[in-house]
Amino acid sequence: MGTRIALDAMGGDRGPMVTVEGAVAAAREFNLSVVLVGNEEEISKALKQHAATGLGIAIRHAPETVGMQESPSAALRKKKQSSIRVGLELVKNREADAFISAGNTGAVMATALITLGPLPGVERPAIALIIPTLKGQSILLDAGANADCKARHLLQFAIMGDVYARQVMGKRLPTVGLLSIGEEESKGNELTREAFKGLEEDQTLNFIGNVEGREVLTGAADVIVCDGFTGNIALKIIEGAAEFFTRLLKEELGKGLAGMAGALLARGAFKRFKKVVDYTEYGGAPLLGVRGICIISHGRSSAKAFKNAIRAAAECVDNKVLEHITEGIAVS
Amino acid sequence: MGTRIALDAMGGDRGPMVTVEGAVAAAREFNLSVVLVGNEEEISKALKQHAATGLGIAIRHAPETVGMQESPSAALRKKKQSSIRVGLELVKNREADAFISAGNTGAVMATALITLGPLPGVERPAIALIIPTLKGQSILLDAGANADCKARHLLQFAIMGDVYARQVMGKRLPTVGLLSIGEEESKGNELTREAFKGLEEDQTLNFIGNVEGREVLTGAADVIVCDGFTGNIALKIIEGAAEFFTRLLKEELGKGLAGMAGALLARGAFKRFKKVVDYTEYGGAPLLGVRGICIISHGRSSAKAFKNAIRAAAECVDNKVLEHITEGIAVS
Missing domain, CATH: 3.40.718.10 (Isopropylmalate Dehydrogenase)
Known part of the structure; x- marks a missing residue:
């Protein structure tokens, strides 16, 4: 069966x-x-x-x-x-x-x-979000299940995300990044500085260090870990930004004759764009x-x-x- | 003089x-x-x-x-x-x-x-970021000066942001929102739940409650307060998203003849779009x-x-x- x-x-x-x-x-x-x-x-x-x-x-x-x-x-x-x-x-x-x-x-x-x-x-199950990137797809967790986390929870998120990236997303040796506000180990808040050490010590993970917010959508890491508060803010800002840019472009394209003609011709491109941005295409967020x-x-x-x-x-x-x-x- | x-x-x-x-x-x-x-x-x-x-x-x-x-x-x-x-x-x-x-x-x-x-x-000076929104401009702080904050720091950020919004951005009774992961007072992490109370008690502020990441770019609040870690992640994700969407659209518009013609005609619109998104137009971030x-x-x-x-x-x-x-x- x-x-x-x-x-x-x-x-x-x-x-x-x-x-x-x-x-x-x-x-x-x-x-x-x-x-x-x-x-x-x-x-x-x-x-x-x-x-x-x-x-x-x-x-x-x-x-x-x-x-x-x-x-x-x-x-x-x-x-x-x-x-x-x-x-x-x-x-x-x-x-x-x-x-x-x-x-x-x-x-x-x-x-x-x-x-x-x-x-x-x-200790803490986490919501994992599949996000479209310039390189394909990454997985970000926790996207909102745990607003307050300890460093050891972030390590567990990394392990769970690594398994999902390997087994379901087909990544061979997924890179793992810690969402933070600077590339150096010393940058970040108390939580990420402590989590950095644990991630670095874990021999099973391909930990590449901190990744900044700017790198989330470039695909700098296959697995991105953070606490659920930060992850949910990140997710919602990406959603909001997609809406913002789409609306802005539509408004701008609607201005003037050339813009309107451009909008008509670009309609197919728009559809494909929305498809990449629309994460519902990826099915859903696993609760790991x-x-x-x-x-x-x-x-x-x-x-x-x-x-x-x-x-x-x-x-x-x-x-x-x-x-x-x-x-x-x-x-x- | x-x-x-x-x-x-x-x-x-x-x-x-x-x-x-x-x-x-x-x-x-x-x-x-x-x-x-x-x-x-x-x-x-x-x-x-x-x-x-x-x-x-x-x-x-x-x-x-x-x-x-x-x-x-x-x-x-x-x-x-x-x-x-x-x-x-x-x-x-x-x-x-x-x-x-x-x-x-x-x-x-x-x-x-x-x-x-x-x-x-x-207690803690903060970097204030002017962000373009669908309604005009908002100010978000702290955008990165203080990675770890107490609730009373967030209240001070709100007061400083309120002054800047009134005196420099010309807003009469600026709305103040707390960046969090749900609209209800009970939502958020330990820091935001405590900060919520202080913001609500302050009689000088026009506090409208929590705002979610999705609402940052819609202009849901004139002043958005958060700790410097969250604010910096938010700022960098907005920057990254602007780059991501611009690149994606350029790629999509480059596909096929109609797309290329559309891209040519839409060039003016693109320029205006970039201008709105490019926050350097706003001069810089005050250290308040x-x-x-x-x-x-x-x-x-x-x-x-x-x-x-x-x-x-x-x-x-x-x-x-x-x-x-x-x-x-x-x-x-």
């Missing part, structure tokens, strides 16, 4: 119509089966629009849904039958190998921590360090993004990411 | 040729005089290329220059006759009202702290909280950037920024 991926069918801004389309595409293209978790009636209705028979797609009914604005702790306490909870319990009970949700990020994270628990030795594969997708995810997230989850399973993280943490 | 601005003529990637051009333009356009500090021979040579007689431009010889890669502490110890040191001493001795340098940022900062010292009550006006300009500053920095420095003097900061700190 192949890999089974549980997908929160209710997650994402457009719900089952988009999640189901992504699941059907994944089941058709890849050698895996998908369990759609959520309101059975709605899922069945969405499934009927696709020739999905014989594709290995199952439904697991979950009567409750967590709203995007709902408090994660309230959802955790009150909604024991939510699609998020039910999906993660499938992973816990080994009825599924991985869980993907584009629902309320805080609720997915909190429920995964409680339901699955951390892998042996992992919990006892199970869990990928948090963006609320705006398209069917293609869900398909990509399902593939990424399957690759985590096939390449034994959990086992490699456990080993890596054990020897560190 | 009018406002006298001391300019480090040796600072910046292209030295006296560019700094002198900026000084001449400022002396011509604004009602002020400029003291060019640095190698007298080189400055005189550069001055001869401009019809600068009678413009109120003086030279103060400084035989030493601090290199861009030089250690700030070594420069401070060994180069007592550097253009940075001599220029800041002009301010200290009231022979000049302000100092501007595009030289080694660390050396300018360290020398300003030692030579001028902090204003009464200011020291006993004297000091503006740190970017190494790549153009003559126009130096002219703008000179104007900003003069506005700080005319609008009594130092006095207002001292008062603001005293009542907080």
Whole structure:
């Protein structure tokens, strides 16, 4: 029996119509089966629009849904039958190998921590963000799970990111950089100066030292580690900058006849540009360090993004990411 | 006698040729005089290329220059006759009202702290960054002077930023935001949660709560406060993102005939775009909280950037920024 991926069918801004389309595409293209978790009636209705028979797609009914604005702790306490909870319990009970949700990020994270628990030795699971760079892709973690960190947490993030970069992103000897405010070891804040020493001492990592904010998008390191506060600020600024530059260029291109003609001709280029910048193309952000594969997708995810997230989850399973993280943490 | 601005003529990637051009333009356009500090021979040579007689431009010889890669502490110890040191001493001795340098940022900062010292009550002077937004301009501080901060430092940054936004940027009741990772008061790290309380209690500030990284470039707040580590990461990521998006668009626009034609037609738009993004247009980053006006300009500053920095420095003097900061700190 192949890999089974549980997908929160209710997650994402457009719900089952988009999640189901992504699941059907994944089941058709890849050698895996998908369990759609959520309101059975709605899922069945969405499934009927696709020739999905014989594709290995199952439904697991979950009567409750967590709203995007709902408090994660309230959802955790009150909604024991939510699609998020039910999906993660499938992973816990080994009825599924991985869980993907584009629902309320805080609720997915909190429920995964409680339901699955951390892998042996992992003190702080982290959200890993796949970012497009001039050289391809890098992974940045923690992107927001832990606002306050100790140096040893950053070392664990590096180990987990290194495993993901090797096993899923196909990087041979991933370079690991510490996000800081100067290249020299002496630069940075108390946290990064201490973390620098630990990263340098670890013999299993290809640590290249500090990387500055400017180098995040140039691809200076395959794995970039930082505390969750800094990582989340970085992520949101990159998102905001993409919006800012796109809007500015559109405004400028709209000025004058030549600009308008240019805008028309450049439309194809714009589309490709947006695609590179739009990280939903990369499927989602893995929550690394919990006892199970869990990928948090963006609320705006398209069917293609869900398909990509399902593939990424399957690759985590096939390449034994959990086992490699456990080993890596054990020897560190 | 009018406002006298001391300019480090040796600072910046292209030295006296560019700094002198900026000084001449400022002396011509604004009602002020400029003291060019640095190698007298080189400055005189550069001055001869401009019809600068009678413009109120003086030279103060400084035989030493601090290199861009030089250690700030070594420069401070060994180069007592550097253009940075001599220029800041002009301010200290009231022979000049302000100092501007595009030289080694660390050396300018360290020398300003030692030579001028902090204003009464200011615990940590901060670098303030003027950033372009969709609404105009905001000021973000600290952009890198203090890697580790306490909550009370962030409150002082807010007070200093508020004064600058009112007195120099012409904002009436500047909104003040705390850079954090969620809008609610409970979100953030230990530092921002504590700083939130202090900012909320201060009756002189128009505090609007947390702002997320995504909102920095939309202009959600006129004054954005954060610790110097986070601020420097933010600044460098914005710089890196501008380079990334410009490069990506150029590559995409270069693809195919339509793309190339589009690129040609869009060239004017590109130029305007770069101008908005290029923060050197805004003159430089004021170092707020020291006993004297000091503006740190970017190494790549153009003559126009130096002219703008000179104007900003003069506005700080005319609008009594130092006095207002001292008062603001005293009542907080």
